[in-house]
Amino acid sequence: MWKYILKRLALLLFTLFLVITVTFFLMQIMPGTPFNNPKLTPEALAQLKTTYGLDLPLWQQYWNYLVGALHGDFGTSFQYQNQSVSMLIGQRLPVSAQLGAQALVVGVIAGLIMGAASARNKNNKIDGTLGIVSTLGISVPSFILGIVLVYLFGFKWPLFPVSGWGDSFSQSILPTIALAVSPAAVTTRFVRSEMIEALSSDYVQLAKAKGLSPKEIVNKHAYRNSMIPVLTLIGPMAAGLLTGSTLIEQIFSIPGIGQQFVLSIPSKDFPVIMGTTVVYAAMLMVMILITDILTAIIDPRVRLQ
Amino acid sequence: MSNPILKVENLHVNFNTYAGTVQAIRDVSFDLNQGETLAIVGESGSGKSVTTKTLMGLNAKNALIPDNSRLIFKDRNLLDLTESDWQSVRGNEIAMIFQDPMTSLDPTMKIGMQIAEPLIKHRNMKKEDALKRALELMKGVGIPDSEEHINDYPHQWSGGMRQRAVVAIALAADPEILIADEPTTALDVTIQAQILNLMKTLQKDTGSSIIFITHDLGVVAGMANRVAVMYAGKIVEYGTVDEIFFNPQHPYTWGLLNSMPTTDTQQGGLQAIPGTPPDLLEPPKGDAFASRNAYALAIDSKEEPPFFRVSDTHYAATWLLDERAPKVTPPVKIQKRWAHWREMQEQESQA
Amino acid sequence: MAANTQDFVIVGAQDSEANEHIAKPALSFWQDAWRRLKLNKLAVISLWFLAFILAFAFVSNFVMPQQQANSFNSDKVGVYKNLPPKSGLPIPGWSGQIKAPGDTTSTDVYASQNVPKSEKFILGTDNIGRSLAKRVTVGLRISLLVALVATFIDLLVGVAYGVLSGWKGGWVDNVMQRIIEILSSVPNLIIVTMLGLVLGGGVLSIILAIAMTGWLGMARQVRNMTLTLKERDYVLAAKSLGESSFKIAIKHLIPNMAGTIIVQIMMTVPTAIMFEAVLSAINLGVKPPTASLGSLISDASSMLQFYPYQVLIPSAMLVLVSLAFILLGDGLRDAFDPRASED
Numbered sequence: 001m002w003k004y005i006l007k008r009l010a011l012l013l014f015t016l017f018l019v020i021t022v023t024f025f026l027m028q029i030m031p032g033t034p035f036n037n038p039k040l041t042p043e044a045l046a047q048l049k050t051t052y053g054l055d056l057p058l059w060q061q062y063w064n065y066l067v068g069a070l071h072g073d074f075g076t077s078f079q080y081q082n083q084s085v086s087m088l089i090g091q092r093l094p095v096s097a098q099l100g101a102q103a104l105v106v107g108v109i110a111g112l113i114m115g116a117a118s119a120r121n122k123n124n125k126i127d128g129t130l131g132i133v134s135t136l137g138i139s140v141p142s143f144i145l146g147i148v149l150v151y152l153f154g155f156k157w158p159l160f161p162v163s164g165w166g167d168s169f170s171q172s173i174l175p176t177i178a179l180a181v182s183p184a185a186v187t188t189r190f191v192r193s194e195m196i197e198a199l200s201s202d203y204v205q206l207a208k209a210k211g212l213s214p215k216e217i218v219n220k221h222a223y224r225n226s227m228i229p230v231l232t233l234i235g236p237m238a239a240g241l242l243t244g245s246t247l248i249e250q251i252f253s254i255p256g257i258g259q260q261f262v263l264s265i266p267s268k269d270f271p272v273i274m275g276t277t278v279v280y281a282a283m284l285m286v287m288i289l290i291t292d293i294l295t296a297i298i299d300p301r302v303r304l305q
Numbered sequence: 306m307s308n309p310i311l312k313v314e315n316l317h318v319n320f321n322t323y324a325g326t327v328q329a330i331r332d333v334s335f336d337l338n339q340g341e342t343l344a345i346v347g348e349s350g351s352g353k354s355v356t357t358k359t360l361m362g363l364n365a366k367n368a369l370i371p372d373n374s375r376l377i378f379k380d381r382n383l384l385d386l387t388e389s390d391w392q393s394v395r396g397n398e399i400a401m402i403f404q405d406p407m408t409s410l411d412p413t414m415k416i417g418m419q420i421a422e423p424l425i426k427h428r429n430m431k432k433e434d435a436l437k438r439a440l441e442l443m444k445g446v447g448i449p450d451s452e453e454h455i456n457d458y459p460h461q462w463s464g465g466m467r468q469r470a471v472v473a474i475a476l477a478a479d480p481e482i483l484i485a486d487e488p489t490t491a492l493d494v495t496i497q498a499q500i501l502n503l504m505k506t507l508q509k510d511t512g513s514s515i516i517f518i519t520h521d522l523g524v525v526a527g528m529a530n531r532v533a534v535m536y537a538g539k540i541v542e543y544g545t546v547d548e549i550f551f552n553p554q555h556p557y558t559w560g561l562l563n564s565m566p567t568t569d570t571q572q573g574g575l576q577a578i579p580g581t582p583p584d585l586l587e588p589p590k591g592d593a594f595a596s597r598n599a600y601a602l603a604i605d606s607k608e609e610p611p612f613f614r615v616s617d618t619h620y621a622a623t624w625l626l627d628e629r630a631p632k633v634t635p636p637v638k639i640q641k642r643w644a645h646w647r648e649m650q651e652q653e654s655q656a
Numbered sequence: 657m658a659a660n661t662q663d664f665v666i667v668g669a670q671d672s673e674a675n676e677h678i679a680k681p682a683l684s685f686w687q688d689a690w691r692r693l694k695l696n697k698l699a700v701i702s703l704w705f706l707a708f709i710l711a712f713a714f715v716s717n718f719v720m721p722q723q724q725a726n727s728f729n730s731d732k733v734g735v736y737k738n739l740p741p742k743s744g745l746p747i748p749g750w751s752g753q754i755k756a757p758g759d760t761t762s763t764d765v766y767a768s769q770n771v772p773k774s775e776k777f778i779l780g781t782d783n784i785g786r787s788l789a790k791r792v793t794v795g796l797r798i799s800l801l802v803a804l805v806a807t808f809i810d811l812l813v814g815v816a817y818g819v820l821s822g823w824k825g826g827w828v829d830n831v832m833q834r835i836i837e838i839l840s841s842v843p844n845l846i847i848v849t850m851l852g853l854v855l856g857g858g859v860l861s862i863i864l865a866i867a868m869t870g871w872l873g874m875a876r877q878v879r880n881m882t883l884t885l886k887e888r889d890y891v892l893a894a895k896s897l898g899e900s901s902f903k904i905a906i907k908h909l910i911p912n913m914a915g916t917i918i919v920q921i922m923m924t925v926p927t928a929i930m931f932e933a934v935l936s937a938i939n940l941g942v943k944p945p946t947a948s949l950g951s952l953i954s955d956a957s958s959m960l961q962f963y964p965y966q967v968l969i970p971s972a973m974l975v976l977v978s979l980a981f982i983l984l985g986d987g988l989r990d991a992f993d994p995r996a997s998e999d
Contacts, residue, residue, distance in 0.1 A: 015838045018473075026850050136984070137978035141930040143937060144971045147957055149966070154960050202408040208360055209403070210423045210474065211396035213389070226412045243845040247937050251957070262938045265849065273853075277846045285841045300458035301412055579669060597669055604663035629664045 001149035005293065012285045017180035017235045020069055020274075024062055027270045035299075052076065052271075065274075078126045079267050085275035089257055093279070095165055096249065096256030102172060103179035104234070110180065111187020112227065118188060119195030120218060120225075130188060137139045137185025146251040148177035163253035172187035179244050183237045190233055194226035229294045242280055310335035310514050311360075311482060312377040318355050319369045326369075326584045329355040331538040338480065342508065342515040344525040344546070346561065348533035350582045351520045356535075357486050360516070377472060378482070397427040402504075404487040407469035408461035416470050417443070417455035423477040442473040446503060466498035469503065483508075484516045489524060501528055503642035522565045526550060530612040530617070534558050537583050543620030546619035551646035552624055554613075554621035556600045559639045576636070592624070600625060600633050689915070692991040697999075699987020702980040709977060713797045725790035726945035737785045738963050739765055742776040754963075769902060780965050783955065792970055795947035799974070802863050802948065803928035809867035810924055815917065816876025819905050821875070824883025833879075836872055845870040848931055852940035859942060866931045872925050877920050881913040915992030922985025926978035949974045 049055045052075070053064060060144070068075060074085035118130040152175060154162030161171045198204060199222050207217045246258030257276055264272040318330035330352045337343050347353045347647035358364045360376065362383065378399070386394065395401075400423075404407040420442055430438065433653040438456065443451035446469040450477060459467055459647055468488065475483055485504065489497035501524065508515055517528055525547065533543040534557065542555040553559055562579035580597035585591050591594065593607035602624050613626035624630055634640070693699055734854075740754040755762040766776070779788040821832040839847075848865045855861030885891055885908070894904050910917075933950030935941045937957075942948045949970045956966035 011837075012841075015841055018838060019842055023850065026854050030853055088773070136975075136979060136981055139926060139982050140975050141933060143934070143979075144975065147960060151960055151964050155964075202403060203411040205363065206401075206403055206409045206424075206471070207411070207722055208363055209395055209401040211392045211394070211426055212422065213392055216426075221411050221414065225411065228413065230681060235998065239843045241642065241842045243934060244844060245568060250937070261686070261849075265853070266939045273849075275841075281847055282841045284843050288841060294909065299413065301460050595669075599669050599670060601667050603662050603667050605667075607663065624664070627664065631664060631666060633666065 001296070002212075004117065004296075005289075008292070010299060012282075012289060015285060016278065016282055017066075020066065020278055023274045023277050024065055027274060028058065030268070035095045050125060052078070056057040067260055069278065074278065075271040077264075077269055077272050079209070079272065085271045088260060089275055089279055092255055092257045092260055095254060096245060096258055098166075099172065099175060099249070099254065099256060100178065100238070100245055102176045103241055103245075104183060105182030106176060107180035107229070107237070110184040110189050112191055112230065114184070114188040115191025116195055116218070116223065116226075118192040119199065119222075122196060122199075127192075132194075134185040134188040134192075137181045138189070140181065142178050143247035143251060145181055147177065147249045148237075149174045149178050152252060156189065163251075165256075171252075175248050175254060176286050177252075178248050179241055182240060182244065186237060186240075187230060191226055191230060195222055195227055198222040198225045215270060228295065228299045231298070233293050234291045235284070238283050238287040242284065308339045310339050310378070311337040312375070313337075313360075314375040314377065314490045316356070316359065316374045317371050317374065318364065318374075319358055319370060319371075320353075320365070321367045322586075326442075327585050328588055329538055329585055330359070331588065333535075333538070333540055334542065335533055335540060336514060336531075337514050340508075340512050340514055340650070341530040342517055342528055344517045344519060344532045345535055346519055346522055346532060347398040348520055348561075348582060350537075350585075351535040352538040352585075353520075353535050354486065355538075357401065357484050360389075360484055360617070361395055361399060362386065363395075388465075388599060389504060390557070393409070393427070396423040396475075396480070397478045398480055398485065399434065399482045400478065402468075402472055402475045402477040402483065402485040402488045405491045406464050406471050407491065409471050410467055412459055414458075415456050416459060416462070417457075420473045420477055427478045438471070439477070442477055443470070443655060445476070445507070446473045447469070447499075448473075464492055465499060468492060469498050472500070472503060472507070478512070479511060480513055482514050482516065484518070485522070488517075490519070490521070497524070503611065505542050513538060522550075522561055534561065537588060538585055539593065540618075541623070542621040544615065544621075547646075547649065548616065551642045552615070552619070553642065554615055554619075554626060555594075555623045556598045556635075557594045558621075558624070560597075560636055562642065563636055563638055578606035583645075600635075602630060680684045685915075689758050689988070693987050696987040696990065698983045699991075702984040702987070705976070705980045706984060709796070709980075710800070712793075712799050716793050718792060718798060720793055722794055722946065722968075725786065725794040725947065728784045728786045730784075732785060737769075737781060737783055737960075738773065738966075739769070739777050739781040740963070741778055741788075741965055741969075742766060754965075779969050780963075782952075782966055783959065783963075788952075788966060788969060791947045791952055792922060792949070792973055795949045795970060796944060796947060796973055796977070798859065798948040799929055799950065800977070801931055802859060802866065803925050806863045806870060806928045807921055807924045808838040809863070810870040810874050810928075811917070812907070813867070814871035814920075815878050815910065817871065817875040818878025818880075819882050819909055821899060822879040823886060823901060823905065823909070825883075829879075838874060839869075840872050844931070844933065848935060849938065849940060852935055862932055862935055862941065865935065867929045869931075870928060874917070874920050874924065877916055878913060881908055881916050885909050885912055892966040916986070919989045919992065921941075922981050925981045929978055930973060944980040973994045 044054070050099065053061055056064070065075065072086050074089075077085055077088060079082050080088070089281050114130050114134065118127045118134075121127045150162045153159045161168070162174060164171050179296050199218075203225075204217055204221055207221050212220070243257075246252070246262050249256040249259035259281065260272060261276045263269075264276075313336070314334050316330050316333040317328070320327040320329055327498035331351070333356065335343070338645075345353045345356060355364070355368075359368075359370070360383075364370075369500050370384055378394075379585065383394065410416065411477060417436055417439045421430075421432065424430045424435040424438055425432065428435070437614050440451055440455055448454060448466060448469055454462075459470075462470070468491075472488075483504075485500075488504070489500050492500060492531065504515065505528065515528075517525070519525060526628065529546050532549040533540045534555065535541070535551065542549065542553065544552075544559050549558060550562070553562060557578070560576070563576040564578060578597055583593050583596070589606070590603070590608055591607050592598070592605040595601040604624050608623045608624075608625075610622045611619040612622050614620055615626070625633060635643070672879065693703075742751060743753075743953060751764075753762040753764050765865060777787050779792060781787055819831065821829045842926075848870050851865035851868055855864060890903060891908050894908055929949070932941065932948055933953060934951030936948060937954040941951050941954070944951070951971035953967055953974070956963065956970075960967050
């Protein structure tokens with residue numbers, strides 16, 4: 001087990017190294033820098049470049065960046081000239097993490113309940129309704145849902161605040177819903193098909209032959225067998241949440257790293273873009289690793305090698 | 306032998322499908338006596354699996370059973386039971402051994418717990434007591450070092466061991482009737498014998514009755530007291546195991562016996578039954594086997610044969626037994642069996 | 657007993673060949689799938705809807721060139737800007753009237769902006785007076801183009817990669833799978849953004865950026881199918897007869913996983929449509945004045961409170977198209993999987 005985790009951590013670090021390297025060199029060939037302001041005098045430009053270490057040879061810049069990244073130092077923002085990237089991200093990360101965690105928890109729990117309800121009522125009205133709702137749920141991108149929610153509950157029937165963060169819990173309700181719908185829909189569909197498969201399996205037949213009631217069969221046998229595979233979904237769902245949250249943070253004016261990321265694209269704030277990229281990749285990989293380890297702990301069939 | 310614990314009378318089971326009504330079981334009647342093993346033999350599609358599912362009340366929702374069908378067990382018609390009544394019968398009074406041990410156990414539940422489940426359900430045992438009993442059952446079905454393995458999960462066990470666990474689950478609540486649905490088909494031949502021996506020993510200890518479903522006549526010989534041969538949703542011949550093996554009367558039984566390898570089978574001596582079983586959406590008129598039967602009579606395609614008595618325990622539904630029917634000579638291998646039967650009869654009368 | 661003695665003659669088995677017929681009419685895999693698909697109402701509706709949308713998008717190229725939808729009369733912006741949808745029929749909410757925030761009654765914007773009586777815009781106009789119907793038409797066209805081309809690239813790359821990885825096995829498979837693993841542990845958004853930044857916007861760069869991430873799923877599915885299929889007897893037979901690997905892939909592997917591939921395509925298209933919209937929302941989408949569904953949504957979203965229809969109409973279009981692809985994909989998956997049918 002520990003050996004496996006160490007192996008995975010090594011792969012994780014290697015991947016991060018690749019991500020850093022690729023983004024670094026991509027940034028080098030990126031058209032336009034924030035310093036191509038025609039008003040800048042050549043002297044001022046040279047001065048700026050020295051400040052950011054852009055006058056050094058490329059390999060030196062790369063080396064400096066790598067060493068810095070190892071220490072959690074991703075340089076200084078171009079946009080906010082005296083703020084370090086790690087500080088910018090550090091301030092905003094907890095906000096994004098809370099939003100993402102809320103959405104994931106709400107989404108997965110709702111999905112588990114709806115998926116099980118759907119499977120147990122296979123082919124009747126409840127199943128049909130949930131089927132339509134969950135299909136709709138995966139067809140509507142979270143940012144469109146966010147916009148619709150803002151329109152409906154912000155403007156039409158102003159029930160919830162539609163912008164800001166941290167002042168009250170109610171501010172987080174709409175963005176959480178907007179983000180949670182997709183994981184909920186994905187989980188619903190997944191649990192439904194897993195559960196239907198479990199309910200038609202031989203071991204459920206055997207459980208029936210033991211004289212267990214349908215409720216006992218679902219609770220003791222079908223549920224556990226269809227819940228475990230849901231864990232494998234959490235990785236991809238987390239990736240989806242990252243994408244969704246950038247725009248959702250933008251729409252709801254939430255000061256998270258997603259919003260920061262979106263803001264730094266038009267202003268070509270490369271250090272921030274790179275730093276965010278590395279953090280995003282690291283977060284996703286850690287999520288996947290954690291779910292893999294959890295799966296191995298919960299599912300007796302999986303043994304880590 | 307005249308103490309039936311289960312009486313099946315005029316059982317019909319139909320399935321509504323998009324293509325029409327499939328008549329899976331067409332008028333099946335048999336008795337199961339206390340402590341005996343009854344084998345139901347037939348090829349796939351003959352209705353033997355539907356029979357077992359009906360006996361367990363586990364038929365699919367689109368199954369239709371007419372009102373005149375009766376399954377009498379302990380003075381009640383099982384077909385009248387509600388679902389919750391069924392739950393107190395299943396796994397308790399009537400239990401079942403499944404075919405495929407690789408898929409029949411819940412992969413995420415400890416095996417000990419899976420064996421204990423029927424006890425908790427039907428005997429109202431506490432979990433610890435049920436697990437204690439499960440351990441005894443594991444020992445009883447011959448699982449070595451049971452104490453160490455009670456907390457194992459199925460994937461840690463071999464197929465043979467898992468099938469022992471499946472047997473233990475079926476036996477947990479001391480059922481009066483044990484239905485074994487091809488319990489050895491999915492196992493290696495050497496393991497098959499072990500499981501069959503285990504079932505025999507356990508039956509001796511518990512005195513329960515077994516309905517043994519199989520397509521393999523070879524397995525039947527050592528296991529069953531009586532044999533019923535099914536074809537196209539009907540029983541075509543039934544009798545004691547000796548009567549079926551050595552004095553078979555129905556051409557279908559002949560076919561089954563001929564297609565079974567024996568130690569004196571010469572090369573190329575295995576004979577297949579030509580053709581395939583009929584479509585039960587529209588069962589043929591008359592004898593369903595007629596179209597595959599080299600000994601078919603003209604009447605077979607017009608009228609269904611009734612059961613003709615061969616002995617008090619042996620009946621066969623074939624027009625060949627009608628007094629008007631011509632004397633036919635069965636295949637050579639069947640003649641040999643008949644010869645053996647005559648010897649057995651003589652020895653018996655001498656004794 | 658009605659039978660007489662002549663009934664008791666041996667007639668023997670009937671022709672056993674005639675007997676060994678197959679009860680169901682023999683249907684090919686595709687015919688059978690089609691029969692099952694037709695039973696799924698939602699999938700059939702989606703199929704027709706998509707056929708209509710694709711035909712509409714194609715024909716609109718000739719009827720409505722980009723320029724016509726992009727151009728506007730700068731002198732008359734004040735007259736034509738932000739007109740709400742007007743159907744010309746007395747349908748509430750579709751009559752050219754809109755309730756401004758804070759107002760209690762709705763105003764007829766067409767009248768207040770002095771739009772000539774004969775003119776109406778069934779989906780309204782945008783903030784510089786361009787017809788939203790036209791904008792959505794060309795936007796849909798671009799979005800579909802982006803999604804379909806990106807999906808097509810995914811298909812080519814993903815199938816080739818997956819077959820190669822699964823067929824070669826061994827260390828080749830190992831390396832190729834590690835690459836997929838590494839790529840999929842980087843959030844798609846990041847890859848798409850990076851490429852968008854490097855390639856510098858425009859339809860082509862959006863297509864490439866989306867295609868770069870989309871093939872992973874296809875490759876994974878195809879590899880798994882290849883691993884299963886390569887153990888099948890007909891593949892082993894072809895192999896032992898000395899067929900080349902390429903021929904085996906074309907003749908045996910790919911046809912037998914066509915169902916899986918088609919379903920995967922149906923699921924990739926909506927993702928591509930969504931990513932196009934995401935790119936637009938983070939300013940890496942199509943360049944104005946070109947419209948895509950995503951750019952229409954993000955351009956109008958700042959005025960959501962005042963002109964919600966400008967956001968909601970392209971959003972609804974995007975959702976409907978995605979929904980149709982997903983429903984059709986679901987239907988096809990069930991249709992291709994005989995186990996799922998209940999007969």
